[in-house]
Amino acid sequence: MTHPESQESHPGLSALTGLLYAGLVAYLAGWYLDKWTGNFSLLLFLMSVVTFFYWVAERWVFLPQRRAAADALVKQDSERRAKLAAEGIKADNIDVDAARRAILRQPWWLDWTAGLFPVIVLVFGLRSFLFEPFRIPSGSMVPTLLVGDLILVNKFHYGVRLPVIHKKVLENNPVQRGDVVVFRYPEDTRIDYIKRVVAIAGDEVSWRNQRLYINGQEVATESLGPYFDQDSLKERPLFKEKLGAVEHQMLVDRDAPSYFRMDRADGPFPFAQNCQYILEGVTCRVPAGHYYALGDNRDNSRDSRYWGFVPDENIVGKAVMIWMNFSDPKRVGRFH
Structure with missing residues (x-):
């Protein structure tokens, strides 16, 4: 047989x-x-x-x-x-x-x-439409997010997008000032970036003399004393900043120079004519369908001040919580 x-x-x-x-x-x-x-x-x-x-x-x-x-x-x-x-x-x-x-x-x-x-x-399906995990690779969002933080990003908070082609097919909540968002890096959309949205379409946003202005009004800040920065191994000035309904901490040296210039490998960024770079800093009018994003570590973040606006089609989702940090498990939880 x-x-x-x-x-x-x-x-x-x-x-x-x-x-x-x-x-x-x-x-x-x-x-x-x-x-x-x-x-x-x-x-x-x-x-x-x-x-x-x-x-x-x-x-x-x-x-x-x-x-x-x-x-x-x-x-x-x-x-x-x-x-x-x-x-x-x-x-x-x-x-x-x-x-x-x-x-x-x-x-x-x-x-x-x-x-x-x-x-x-x-x-x-879970990663495309619900939640996606990310690892924080740099210190540009210190003190809110540290290197090694593993975060969850809500993929449906701003709407439903088709995976791979990133086409939005269903609207949900609008992006708000103060949101921490993950987006596809405008200079290289194969890379994901994370920053805080400080201005939305129609806003005039200025970063002058190490201070943030939205529509001509300085954003309220409060000094919280020194912060020991693990990356630089030195103390840095820590502030509390309020953007809309969101209060968060950020690092900035008020006495540091504020001069910036367009620094993008592929030439002037889209809508660069909306920005004016001067010795004291930069002022931009955010175009429709775009956002202006900064890192919370203001002196150590390559962000919209250098490469311009974040298009809405580049938005991946809203960062909502730290689900693990193997070096410091106490960091697990929501970061606002």
Whole structure:
């Protein structure tokens, strides 16, 4: 009695799956080694599509084939036993159930594709439409967010966007002054940035003499004394700032120079004519569909003062909480 389906079948698909996994490993390795900038949303989308086809093929083609082969094996064994019994011969003790289970068992290339499809789609959906985790890589948002903070970003707070193409299909809350937002960096949209929105469309925003002005009015601040900055290993002046309904802390040296210039690799930024750079700082009129964003570490942040406005289509979501910091678990929680 033979059951060839219990052996590795479809060697072409097995080899193809191996090549796909080799490509995935190479892509992730190059991303980790900074050989190129990865796009995790696109990667998850492609993995969802590929595993979906494997899942459909397993459900409608491969699994029925294995079941048919298993049923044929059982039928063959039953006929053999009946024939032997009719001839007065005692049948041998072949473990047909074990052979049947071997035939029904998924080969590795289906287990690692079709078997992962529900998990990948769930992760892709949660990350695309609900919440996405990010790691803070720099100190531009100190003291609000520190290097190593792992944060959650609410992807639906400002509306629902289609993954990969970033097309907004459903409006929700508008971006407000004081919101901490993650957005695709205008100079290189493959990179995600995090800053605080200080001005919205129609606002005149100024950063002059180390102070922030919105529509001609200086934004209220209150000195909170010194703050020990772990990055510079020195004390920095700490202030409380109120933007709309949001109160937050920020670092700024009032005596530092305030001169800025457009510093963007691809030339003048869109709507650069809306900005005036002078010795005391910079003043801009925020165009429609755009925002002006600054880091809370005002003297150590590359932000709108250098590269211009954040387009609404670049918005990824609103940062809402720190879910972990392995160096300091006490930081877990909402940061406002």
